[in-house]
Amino acid sequence: MSVSEQVQLDNFPSIFSLEGKVALVTGGSRGLGLHAASGLLQSGCSKVYITSRKSSACDEAVAALNALPNKSPHATAIAIPADNSNLDELDRLVAEVSKTTSHLDILFANAGATWGEKYESYPADKFSKVMDLNVKSVFYTIQKFTPLLTARATRDDPARVIVTGSVAGITLGSLGANATFSYSASKAAVMHLVRNLAVELGPRHILCNAIAPGMFPSKLANGLIEIQGGLKHLEGKSPNRRLGRQEDLAGLVVFLASRAGSHLNGAVIPIDGGAHLTGRL
Template sequence: MSLHEQVQLKNFDSIFSLEGKVAVVTGGSRGLGLHAASGLLQAGCSKVYITSRKAEACANAAAALNKLPNKRPGALAIAVPADNSCTKELERLAQEVRKTTNHVNILFANAGATWSEKFETHPEGMFTKVMELNVKSVFYLVQKFLPLLTVNATVEEPSRVLVTGSVAGIGLGSLGRNAVFSYSASKAAVMHLAKNLAVELGPRHVLCNAIAPGFYPSKMANGMISIQGGTKHLEERSPNKRLGCPEDIAGLVVFLSSRAGSHLNGAVVVTDGGSHLKGNL
C-alpha cells in the first residue's frame, strides 16, 4: 500500500456524525442523561426519547432540548415517562417508542439511584431498590429494546447500548457514615453486565459499552461532593484539576455512539480526569 493510500481515511469528515440516528436515554430529564441527550441531538440524531419517572420533568427536558438552535431540521426530543425500576413499565416504554419509530440505534441506560448510610443501619429495602434499578432494570431494558435495536443493525452500522457505571464500581465508593455499599456494588455489577452483553449481542450487531464517571456536579452527586470535601477540594485532588462538565459526558456518549467508536465493544471508559488512579493519595 502506497503512502498516498495509507493517508486516505474513509468518510472521516463525518466520523462523529449521528445524522438521522434514533436514541433513547433513560434518566434523561436531568444531569448526565440530559447532557448526553443534548449532545446526541446536536450531533445529528433525528429523534431522542427522554424517559424518567416524573412526567413533568420529562416534558420540561424535551421542551428545552427542542429549543436547541443547532439541532438538525425536524429533529425532535420526545418525552416518554416511565418507571424504569418496573419491568412492565420497561415493556410499556418500548411499546410507546414503537408508536413513533420502527427502530432504535442508540440506547443509553443511564437511570440510577444511590443511598448512603453507615454499615450498621444500612436498610435492606434501599439496598434492594438500588440494585434493582441500577442492575436488573438495565438488563431488562436492553432485553425489551433488542428487537428495535436489531432492525437496521449491520456489521458496518451496528447499534449501540451504553450503560452508566461509576468509578465507585472500579475502586471504592464512600465508606463510613455515608457509605454507598449498594451503589458501589451495583455499578461494579452493571459494568460487568455490559461486558457480558457485549459478547452476547455483538454477533447481532449491537455493541455494548459502559462509562464510569467520577464526580460530575448534579442533583444526585452534589451531596456526595459536599461530603467528600466540596468542589474545590476534589478539583485539587484531580490530576487535571477539575471535575467533569456537561461537554465531557456529552462528547463521550457521542463518540461511543458514532463510527469513531465502532470497534469498541465491552469497554469501560473511565471519565474522571484520572482521579481514580490516585486512590487515597
C-alpha cells in the first residue's frame, strides 16, 4: 500500500456521527444517563428513548432534551417509564419501544442503585435490591432487546450495548460507616458479564462494552462525595486534579456507539482521571 493510499481514511470526518441511529438509555432521566442521552441526541440519533421508574422525571428529561438547539430538527427524545428490576416491566418496555421503531442501534444499560451501611448491619434486602438492579436487570434488559438490536445490525455496522460499571468494581469501593459492599460487588459482576456477552453476541453483530466511571457529581454520588471529604478534597486526590464532567461521560458513550468504536468488544474503560491507579477513589 502506497503512502498516498495509507492516508486515505474511509469517511473520517463523520467517524463520530450517529446520524439516524436509534438509542435507548435506561436510568436516563438524570445524572450520567441524561448526560449520555444528550450526547447521543446531539451526535445525530433520530430517536433516543429515555426510561426510568418515575414518569414525571422521564417527562422532564425528554422536554429538556427535545429543547436542545444542536439536535437535528427531526430528532426526538421519547419517554417510556419502566421499572427495570421487574421482568414484566421489561417486557412492557420492549413492547412500547417496538410500537415506534423496528430496530435499536444503541442500548445504554445505565440504571443502577447503591446502598451505604457499615459491615455489621448491612441489610440483606438492600444487598439483593442492588444486585438485582445492577446485574440481573442489565442481563435481562439486553436479552429482551436482542431481537431489536439484531434487526438491522451487520458485521460492518454492528449494534452497540454499553453498560455502566464503576471503578468501585475494579479497585476498592467505599468502606467504613457507609460501605457499599453490594454496589462494588455488583459493578465487578456486571463488567465481567459484559465480557461474556461480548463473546456471545459478537457473532450476532452486537458489540458489548462497559464504562467504569469514577466520581461524577450526581444525585447518586453527591452524598458519597461529601462523606469522603467534599469536591475539592477528592479533586486533589485525582492524578488529573478534577472529577468527571458531563461531557467526559457523554463523549465516551458517543465514541463507543460510533464508527470510531466499531472494533471494541468486551472492553471495560475506566473514566476517572486515573484515580483507580492510585488505589484511592
